[in-house]
Amino acid sequence: MPKTVALTDAEIAARLRLSATRLARRLRKEAGSGLSPSQGSALAAVHNHGPLTLGELAEHERVAPPTITKVVAFLESEVLVVRSADPADGRVSRVTTTKAGDALVAESRRRKTAWLTTQVSRLPSDEQARLAEALDVLDHLCEQDER
Numbered sequence: 001m002p003k004t005v006a007l008t009d010a011e012i013a014a015r016l017r018l019s020a021t022r023l024a025r026r027l028r029k030e031a032g033s034g035l036s037p038s039q040g041s042a043l044a045a046v047h048n049h050g051p052l053t054l055g056e057l058a059e060h061e062r063v064a065p066p067t068i069t070k071v072v073a074f075l076e077s078e079v080l081v082v083r084s085a086d087p088a089d090g091r092v093s094r095v096t097t098t099k100a101g102d103a104l105v106a107e108s109r110r111r112k113t114a115w116l117t118t119q120v121s122r123l124p125s126d127e128q129a130r131l132a133e134a135l136d137v138l139d140h141l142c143e144q145d146e147r
Contacts, residue, residue, distance in 0.1 A: 030115040031108040042071045046081055047105045051094035080104060
């Protein structure tokens with residue numbers, strides 16, 4: 001039986017960071033949306049949490065307001081989002097996804113899930129089980145700072 005080598009917390013963190021980065025990069029490629037990572041992230045945020053003001057979207061995406069203004073302008077030019085006046089305060093505009101934006105988000109998610117499904121199905125059953133068990137741990141890890 002092979003000897004198991006214990007990893008330090010820092011070694012686990014470094015390997016997890018690298019794996020997560022590689023997976024995120026590959027999923028962006030599989031999305032096939034034609035959007036940059038920041039454009040795709042902003043579109044998904046508006047889809048999931050909209051309608052949002054530009055300030056709310058900038059805060060959510062952790063970017064400066066001028067950056068989000070450029071991103072939204074591009075998404076508008078592609079007819080993926082639309083700005084409209086806030087009903088409570090006409091000086092404020094809110095961003096929502098269009099049907100085309102919603103469809104692009106859905107197709108992107110479908111493509112990424114299909115790719116992952118194929119990759120998971122190629123794993124031996126014992127590795128599939130280990131991966132399934134790790135999902136709760138990953139979820140817990142991500143939720144720790146959200147409390």
